[in-house]
Amino acid sequence: MNILTERIYIKRISDKFMDIPLPSYSTDGSAGADIRAALEGELTIEPGKVAMVPTDLMVEIPSGYEIQVRPRSGLAAKYGIGVLNSPGTIDSDYRGEVKVILFNFSDEPFVVKRGDRIAQLVLSKYYKMEITETDKLNDSDRGAGGFGHTGKK
Numbered sequence: 001m002n003i004l005t006e007r008i009y010i011k012r013i014s015d016k017f018m019d020i021p022l023p024s025y026s027t028d029g030s031a032g033a034d035i036r037a038a039l040e041g042e043l044t045i046e047p048g049k050v051a052m053v054p055t056d057l058m059v060e061i062p063s064g065y066e067i068q069v070r071p072r073s074g075l076a077a078k079y080g081i082g083v084l085n086s087p088g089t090i091d092s093d094y095r096g097e098v099k100v101i102l103f104n105f106s107d108e109p110f111v112v113k114r115g116d117r118i119a120q121l122v123l124s125k126y127y128k129m130e131i132t133e134t135d136k137l138n139d140s141d142r143g144a145g146g147f148g149h150t151g152k153k
Contacts, residue, residue, distance in 0.1 A: 009060035017056040032120025043112045045104040061092040068122045080106030
């Protein structure tokens with residue numbers, strides 16, 4: 001397998017959570033590294049509510065890259081738990097604590113425990129836009145057709 005890698009530096013904020021593993025890939029083919037909750041005890045997210053879940057981690061990302069914070073499919077399918085601003089973006093110049101914004105889409109309270117895998121991190125290269133104002137855009141086959149314009153099937 002020829003997979004490109006890029007070094008990411010991670011710093012723990014405190015010694016209280018040394019037992020919680022750093023983000024890691026569950027399988028060789030995983031695109032996202034699982035990140036875990038750094039909690040003293042438990043956190044209950046009530047139905048329809050939001051919680052900022054701490055990770056006790058800070059990251060240093062190379063310029064030209066971002067880390068996308070994405071939901072875990074198992075939490076979404078089994079419990080109705082998602083990342084509210086999915087995908088969330090951690091910018092390369094951010095040095096604060098990584099926190100995950102979880103939302104409970106279900107009708108049942110959801111309990112997050114210390115060390116639970118709560119989201120996945122995906123490293124992504126990006127390009128800066130060179131924004132140029134114009135009076136005219138080139139035509140396309142689609143034109144101004146918006147949401148649902150191509151039909152259901």
